Amino acid sequence: MIQAHATGGLPGYAEHFEEPEGYLDFARYGPPSRDVLAATADALTHSARAGHTTVDDLMRAEPRAREAAARLAGTDADHTVLLPNASTGLFHAAFGIPHGTVLVPATDFPANHYPWRRTSALGRAEPRWLTPGPDGLITPDTVAAALTDDVVALAVSAVDFRTGQRADLAALRETIGDDRLLIVDAIQGFGIADLPWQAADVVVSGGQKWLRASWSTGFATLSDRALERLEPTLTGWTGIEDVALFDDREHPPAPGAQRWSITNLSPVTAAALAAALELVEHTTVRAIEAHISTRVDQLIDTVRSCGGEILSPVTPADRAGIVSFHIPGIDTATVAKALHTYEVTPSVRATSVRLSPHASTRLAAVDRVQAALRSLT
Structure with a gap:
């Protein structure tokens, strides 16, 4: 089991959602809030x-x-x-x-x-x-x-x-x-x-x-x-x-x-x-943006620590919520399989893997990515 950090999503925002802890595919589809379901x-x-x-x-x-x-x-x-x-x-x-x-x-x-x-x-x-x-x-x-x-x-x-x-x-x-x-x-x-x-x-x-x-x-x-x-x-x-x-x-x-x-x-x-x-x-967009930026920083650090090469901008002013990467010598299907094993949901392309967190994403999602990528080495 992954040891979940106490740090959750953005307070006041994250409480409206219930997507799985390892969901990191918001650039493809964002699971709606309870507010949207109720409406x-x-x-x-x-x-x-x-x-x-x-x-x-x-x-x-x-x-x-x-x-x-x-x-x-x-x-x-x-x-x-x-x-x-x-x-x-x-x-x-x-x-x-x-x-x-x-x-x-x-x-x-x-x-x-x-x-x-x-x-x-x-x-x-x-x-x-x-x-x-x-x-x-x-x-x-x-x-x-x-x-x-x-x-x-x-x-x-x-x-x-x-x-x-x-x-x-x-x-x-x-x-x-x-x-x-x-x-x-x-x-x-x-x-x-x-x-x-x-x-x-x-x-x-x-x-x-x-x-x-x-x-x-x-x-x-x-x-x-x-x-x-x-x-x-x-x-x-x-x-x-x-x-x-x-x-x-x-x-x-x-x-x-x-x-x-x-x-x-x-x-x-x-x-x-x-x-x-x-x-x-x-x-507020600024609060959402700031939380996402923090998670993106953590994902970038995690991918790099596991030998991955970042294809996305690393400067916060130049990027939004997407972290694209590849691991030299390991095909994306293998990386995806490892992420799926640790219940992480990414987008998988022919030459890269894309992770995209939101303001409801918990720090435990980063732990899951780290464990998955370390399992490859």
């Missing part, structure tokens, strides 16, 4: 006892979640829209650009690739793939070297899914200037990294990872510049003015971010997202 069950229970006010009552979760997302992103509800996932937001952004070149990291997560491949196939925006430097990073200098007059936008991830490297959003905004759009996939950082989201014109995030709202939850925020420049190509019947007026005519798109709405989303998932976001607000 989901309550909404479903109400829907099962439907009356003449049930649908309207349930729909109140949507503005609640939208307002919470807006506060955390540093904007307002008029510039925020709920979405079922981050990919939907990226497709909205991509299809909203009628022409021009969009800079996209070639090593980014595929969710930020396929929207641009599809727009290219339709003769709209064309992607220009950015190759990272020797350090594997897309820096402001990398972007500056690729800027030409035809570039209309830059689409990046706030946090690299492989290494946890943070993008310098403020520097990227300064590099591309105010005449181009900055589109950010925030799913690996929103709610756990205190980043300047206001520097971006489009911020999209799903709620199933670090926000711990489970699947089919997400949102986007749009700046005034994005609302002005992005065509509402995918606007549906719920994204228009006078949405409740059924007069058999085409209505203009809603003036704010609601124009990205295609149809009504589930009020059940909206209730779950609202509960998750409000817990982050109550705890």
